Amino acid sequence: MSSSATANGPFGYPSVRRDDTVETLHGHKVADPYRWLEDPDSEETKVFVEAQNKLFFDYIGNYPKRETFKQKLTNLWNFEKFGCPFKRGDKYYYFHNSGLQAQSVLYQQESLDAEAKTFLDPNKLSDDGTVSLNTYGFSKSGKFFAYGLSASGSDWVSVHVRETQPGSKENYEEKPLEWAKFTGLEWTHDDKGFFYSRYPKPERDTDKGTETDSNKNAALYYHKIGTPQSQDIVIFKPEDPEHMVGAEVSDDGKYLVITVIRGCDPERKLYIVDFAKTFAKTGKEEVTGDFEMIKVVDEFTAEWDYVANEGTVFWFQTTLEAPKRRIVKYDLAHPEKGFAEVIAQSEDVLTQARVVNEDKLILVYLHDVKHVARLHALHTGKDLEPKELPLPLGSIIGSLSGRKEDKEIFYSFSSFITPGSIHRYDFETSKHSVFRETKVNGLKADILETKQIFFTSKDGTKVPMYIISRKDAKQDSNNATLLYAYGGFNISITPSFAVTWLNFIQHMKGVVAVANIRGGGEYGQEAWYDQGKLGKKQNVFDDFQAAAKYLIDNKWTKPDKLAINGGSNGGLLVGASINQAPELFGCAIADVGVMDMYRFHKFTIGHAWVSDYGNPDKKEDFEVVRKYSPLHNVQKDKPYPAVLITTGDHDDRVVPLHSHKLLATLQHEARNNAKPILERVETKAGHGAGKSTAQRIEEATDKFSFLALALDHHVWED
Structure with a gap:
């Protein structure tokens, strides 16, 4: 038995079949009328995707500045991007993108001063990058x-x-x-x-990336x-x-x-x-x-991360009795001695440990979502000179190259509004130098600024948030604002240089806010990660909604001008938040999100996420996810903001069925919503990694076109 819904609502949503699939989970009857969308290879699913994509692209075609946005973004994106050099054998290597190449190219050099030669160019491996x-x-x-x-x-x-x-x-x-x-x-x-x-x-013999098998x-x-x-x-x-x-x-x-x-x-x-x-x-x-x-x-x-060893003595970075991590050593020849502390846990979160020049231990710490890099002696843990690597205040180390046998290190850093540079430190001469600077054509960094504030969440927890804007932005409640967060899997969201956001800020006079909510690793496992997972997952949504309220209360924006965005676990964050507090937002963009919290563990690598979400096959865990699962908490009492759900047809991490099922449910239940509920499905794309530059520019253009229409924001300045 099945029934077919007709095209409905002011946006003419496509007809999507609803069937009578029902199952009983831990005493609860659960309808799943769109389970057929779990088969990515069925003709019916393909028709669904084609119809939804057409509806989306027809809608954003109404944004008059779409091509202008794309042109400006392409111009900003077109700058040389260099990776840190690293030595392997007797040669140096580094990644480089001339600006708009689909993928970065790996180059080889005989020395740092020698001519660079192409070693591996992924762009030659496919026609479309x-x-x-x-x-x-x-x-x-x-x-x-x-x-x-x-x-x-x-x-x-x-x-x-x-x-x-x-x-x-x-x-x-x-x-x-x-x-x-x-x-x-x-x-x-x-x-x-x-x-x-x-x-x-x-x-199943399917195209790699389109299967759903566990x-x-x-x-x-x-x-x-x-x-x-x-x-x-x-x-x-x-x-x-x-x-x-x-x-x-x-x-x-x-x-x-x-x-x-x-x-x-992480354990x-x-x-x-x-x-x-x-x-x-x-x-x-x-x-x-x-x-x-x-x-x-x-x-x-x-957690256990190998750092180095000398003979039978091993050094590890660990959370053993140290939720913010410390350095310990262990002797295989004397296991009875156990783990000996070399460097104790500090107030800051240890994020990276690297040994270079035989016995120099570089430790990178996160202090209020900003990096500090300190040098220590491997054997004693004592401070070395220089005590810290030179870093501009408020910046983040993007990469650090150097091994135990290397006499030098290279490290790059950046911030929200500066692309940064690559620095070199020579341990033999104790000389620090700027190895390479990055310049971005068209970026007006002098008119931009970043502020870090702390807001208070529902339970009184202080949560940091970065606000990036033009210096002339007024707190008059009229700014089109994008609020971004992640909140899961012990992942810290640190400042990063993103020309997509800067294009929105510079040319559309928008504001971007990045909230470092719980569930991440910004303040360590005990204080931050553990407080945002399993039975405490609601803290993540509370933090995010408190961030929105801060922006509104402090007149950065107002609900009709506030858009929210997140990807993967952050897509779940957006999905849960629009169900719980739709009145706070004017637009919501959920990328590759985990939306079906009853069945996420049944597909590809989804079973690995029980660490954060629990196992829905267990009643106590099911009762937790039942309260926030985006698919199962779609409501009818309040109007939704404009919603855009994005996914990729080759996403074999968070499979597209999550997005499809939530979209179909929202379009059915909120079919008369005054604002659109749409989906964008990228072809030949997965969870996010590996996308070509052209794909990234197109995706960003489409998303910000949707945002502009949803927020009725038509401000533009060249």
Whole structure:
């Protein structure tokens, strides 16, 4: 039995079939009339997508400044982007984009002063720029380069190997390795092969990235170069099929550090393999599956990130008895001594630890959502000179390159309104220098400013928020304002240079606010992350709505002029917020969001998110998500703001069904809403990573065209 809804509402929404699917979950009868949209390959789903896309593009075609916005954004985007140089073997490498190239190109140099030569250009791998470099790893000697390519934004990668010397074979092996996902590429120091993680091939033979099957039974493999993938050796397979595994070869090449990962939970198990003992046991000086595992930590009690080792002594960054992280060391030869503290937890959150120049420990901390980089002695933990790397106040380190054997480091930093620069620090001469400056054509940074404020959430918690605007912006309640947040998975949302936002601010006289709500990692696991997950997830939505109220109460904007945006977990944030407090917003844009909180764990990697959301198969967790699941809390009592839901047809992380089902439900229940409820589906795109520059510009243009129409904002200044 099924019924078909007719096109309805002032925007002529397409007819979408509703069926009579109902199931009982923990005593609750749950209707799921759009479950058929879970099949991305059905003709009916394809018709749905085509109709919704047509409706969306017809609507934004009414924005008169759409092409002007795109032109100005393209002009701002067209600046040279450089990555930090890094040394592998006897050569330097760096990523570079000339401005509007679809993907950044990897260059090779004999020295920092030598001519740069193209080493890997992903733009030559597809006509439309939708094949991207997802992961890579150089062998210790620098002779070999393994790299994973993603097509259309899928999380699946095909792993290739090439030699790095000029004139050597670019395709070292005949066939790439397939079905790798969420993996590093870690070489043994003899250049013979590398470790990587992969899943079994999905049962359904579909285009990579469009399947919805659950990803389980990940395993760590060793690939010996020059041999077929069928001969790859299983090194480790977690007992639980939903667990994942990561691996890192130690600095000296004598050990393999393995972490067992339980979903997205930062707490991990820690195992170490001693290659010498294994080789002695097997009688072979090569990797086999007969590893002897040292189970250093066999429980999910803390985060463990390998920093360095000297012989049997290992240094780790950990949350063990330190929710803001500290540095400890552990001696494999004396396990009875346990973990010894090297650098204690501080008031700031430790986000990165790196050893360079043999024994210099660089620690990057987050202080009120701003970075500080401090130098210490590896063995003693004592401060070194300089105590801190030079950083402008309020900036964020985007990347930092340097290894234990390197005598120099490179680090880049930026802020919301400055693209920043790359700096070099030479430890042999103690000399700091600016290596490369970034300039953006058309950016009027002198008319822009950033402020950080703190607002009070519903339960009294002080929450930081950045407000980026023109200096001439008036707090008269009339600013078109975009409020952005994420709020989950221990991820900190730090200042970043985004020309899309700056185009909105500079030319449309808009305001952007970035709220560092709970659920992230801005103030550590205990104070921030744990307070925004599982049974405390409502704190995330309360923080976000309090941020909106602050902007309104302080006359930055008013509800009719306030747009909200978030992606992935942030898409869930937007979806839940428009159900709970639609009166606060004039426009809502939810990107690739998790919207069906009853079934998220059944598709691709969704089972990994029970760390934040709980398991809906358990009654106590189901009762929590039942209160905020966007799909199941669509309401009829209050009018909705204008809503735009975006997704990608190759999103195999948060599969498109989440967006489709919520959209269909909103269009049905709020069909007479005065403002539009629409969807934009990007083709040949996934969860976000790997998009070409052209795709990003088009997407931003479409979203801000929708925002301008939704907020009735037609201010423009060239």
